[in-house]
Amino acid sequence: MKLQYKSTRGGNLVDSSFAIVKGIAKDGGLYVPTEIPKINKPLRDLINKNYKELAFYIMNKFLPDFNDKELLDCVEKAYNQKFDTEVIAPLIEKDDAYFLELFHGTTLAFKDMALSILPHLLKASKKKLNIKDEIVILTATSGDTGKAALEGFSDVKGTKIIVFFPKEGVSKIQERQMITQRGENTYVIGINGNFDDAQNAVKTVFNDKNFNELLKENDHMFSSANSINIGRLIPQIVYYFYSYLNLLKNNKIDNNEKINIVVPTGNFGNILAAYYAKKMGLPVSKLICASNENNVLYDFLNTGIYDKRRDLKLTSSPSMDILISSNLERFLYELSNRDYKLINNLMKQLNNCGVYEITDEMKKGLNDFYGGYADEEKTFDTIKKVFNKYNYLIDPHTAVAYSVYKDYKKETSDETKTIIASTASPYKFTKTVYNSINDNKIDDDFKLIEKLSKYTNTSIPKALKSIDKEEILHKDICDVEDIKNVIEKILKV
Numbered sequence: 324m325k326l327q328y329k330s331t332r333g334g335n336l337v338d339s340s341f342a343i344v345k346g347i348a349k350d351g352g353l354y355v356p357t358e359i360p361k362i363n364k365p366l367r368d369l370i371n372k373n374y375k376e377l378a379f380y381i382m383n384k385f386l387p388d389f390n391d392k393e394l395l396d397c398v399e400k401a402y403n404q405k406f407d408t409e410v411i412a413p414l415i416e417k418d419d420a421y422f423l424e425l426f427h428g429t430t431l432a433f434k435d436m437a438l439s440i441l442p443h444l445l446k447a448s449k450k451k452l453n454i455k456d457e458i459v460i461l462t463a464t465s466g467d468t469g470k471a472a473l474e475g476f477s478d479v480k481g482t483k484i485i486v487f488f489p490k491e492g493v494s495k496i497q498e499r500q501m502i503t504q505r506g507e508n509t510y511v512i513g514i515n516g517n518f519d520d521a522q523n524a525v526k527t528v529f530n531d532k533n534f535n536e537l538l539k540e541n542d543h544m545f546s547s548a549n550s551i552n553i554g555r556l557i558p559q560i561v562y563y564f565y566s567y568l569n570l571l572k573n574n575k576i577d578n579n580e581k582i583n584i585v586v587p588t589g590n591f592g593n594i595l596a597a598y599y600a601k602k603m604g605l606p607v608s609k610l611i612c613a614s615n616e617n618n619v620l621y622d623f624l625n626t627g628i629y630d631k632r633r634d635l636k637l638t639s640s641p642s643m644d645i646l647i648s649s650n651l652e653r654f655l656y657e658l659s660n661r662d663y664k665l666i667n668n669l670m671k672q673l674n675n676c677g678v679y680e681i682t683d684e685m686k687k688g689l690n691d692f693y694g695g696y697a698d699e700e701k702t703f704d705t706i707k708k709v710f711n712k713y714n715y716l717i718d719p720h721t722a723v724a725y726s727v728y729k730d731y732k733k734e735t736s737d738e739t740k741t742i743i744a745s746t747a748s749p750y751k752f753t754k755t756v757y758n759s760i761n762d763n764k765i766d767d768d769f770k771l772i773e774k775l776s777k778y779t780n781t782s783i784p785k786a787l788k789s790i791d792k793e794e795i796l797h798k799d800i801c802d803v804e805d806i807k808n809v810i811e812k813i814l815k816v
Contacts, residue, residue: 328354331656333663338388340448343554346547351530354553359602360384370572374411375402378561385557393447401440405429412562414569417713422745423566431748434471437558442475444554456544460484463521466493466642470500472548477506485510487521495768503793511797517635524806541816550592559596581608583741587724589643591650613727614696615640624694627686630678639755640719658685695727706759719755721745
């Protein structure tokens with residue numbers, strides 16, 4: 324039976340191209356595959372595939388309505404010279420862990436791994452479905468998705484991209500990356516509010532039936548570049564297989580030996596991709612979910628109760644400053660044995676009361692995971708220790724992951740080989756990184772780029788070399804309640 328997609332909240336079956344174009348289902352649910360496809364050959368048979376070949380092999384299983392030529396074309400265009408290393412996602416061994424570096428793309432964050440291919444998948448899907456409307460990519464970002472999406476969709480014909488980011492909730496370098504973005508079809512707006520505010524407002528616009536009809540009359544339609552779009556999530560599965568095969572090829576693990584994977588997590592998308600990889604047949608023992616002080620996922624994994632009724636904290640790892648983890652809905656769908664009525668009920672509880680508790684049966688499925696968190700002091704201390712001990716520089720998100728991994732090892736004495744998802748370049752968070760490893764505190768993020776390079780004897784990424792001299796092209800700021808008005812103004816509807 325052909326793999327198709329369905330909303331986590333019910334609805335009809337659709338093809339992958341339809342799910343990619345729509346981004347989010349009409350009922351507000353997220354598209355999920357009717358089954359998680361299995362790897363149908365021994366993993367050892369895949370070890371000589373390069374990143375592109377493996378990406379085609381994995382994604383082909385999830386996108387059956389794409390023919391080989393269409394998908395190969397998307398893969399070729401995505402994973403090219405925009406990455407500063409031919410291996411795309413290097414695996415760096417440091418003592419008792421392997422850091423999977425996912426920041427070698429144009430915008431220096433793991434979002435490049437999927438947002439390099441999403442525009443091409445979207446374009447191919449649009450053609451396949453004979454859609455003539457202009458697609459408006461509407462995205463809320465906690466820091467990295469915004470720039471990666473802007474870069475991916477800049478000047479792509481038949482699209483506009485509108486990005487909202489929390490004005491005080493991203494690093495200065497993340498902000499500068501977005502507001503200097505070129506492209507006739509790109510729009511970047513700071514909001515007076517936090518990421519959850521922006522994400523909720525964007526979801527409300529997505530689900531506004533009357534507004535969507537107005538767009539249709541004006542030859543526009545919405546889609547998303549967040550990981551709520553299944554076309555963003557599927558490419559992320561690839562690098563978990565790639566890292567495992569890298570270990571196997573270099574005789575670091577035996578065939579079918581289980582590994583642990585640690586992921587710093589806010590919106591639950593990146594770790595969900597690892598969970599899907601496990602369901603496909605990747606030998607994974609524990610999925611270690613690392614949170615910062617916004618530890619709503621830590622509480623959920625340890626109690627089965629999701630409670631967003633707390634103040635959002637602005638931390639040094641802003642991409643994780645989230646209290647509503649959108650992708651958790653897909654995980655709940657699997658835990659509930661795909662009971663869309665139950666999912667509807669849980670999401671209503673979250674919306675109306677700010678809290679829900681999953682069933683005892685669903686709680687059994689949480690055993691695949693370990694939840695931990697690191698506060699700010701631990702984060703800074705981990706950056707310093709890793710640099711002093713291994714002469715290796717990590718960003719605050721990766722530091723949260725490594726800190727939680729160390730806590731996990733101390734608690735369990737588990738010696739399973741472990742991959743740490745290293746999600747961003749330390750140069751995107753110069754102030755935090757420099758001030759963690761050097762007692763001479765400096766506040767200017769841009770001056771610190773060069774200082775960090777000299778102090779650590781590491782190279783400045785090409786994308787940041789003159790970022791402070793780039794022209795600021797996007798200066799608009801709005802209140803959360805004005806987001807819809809801003810969109811209307813941009814689209815002239």
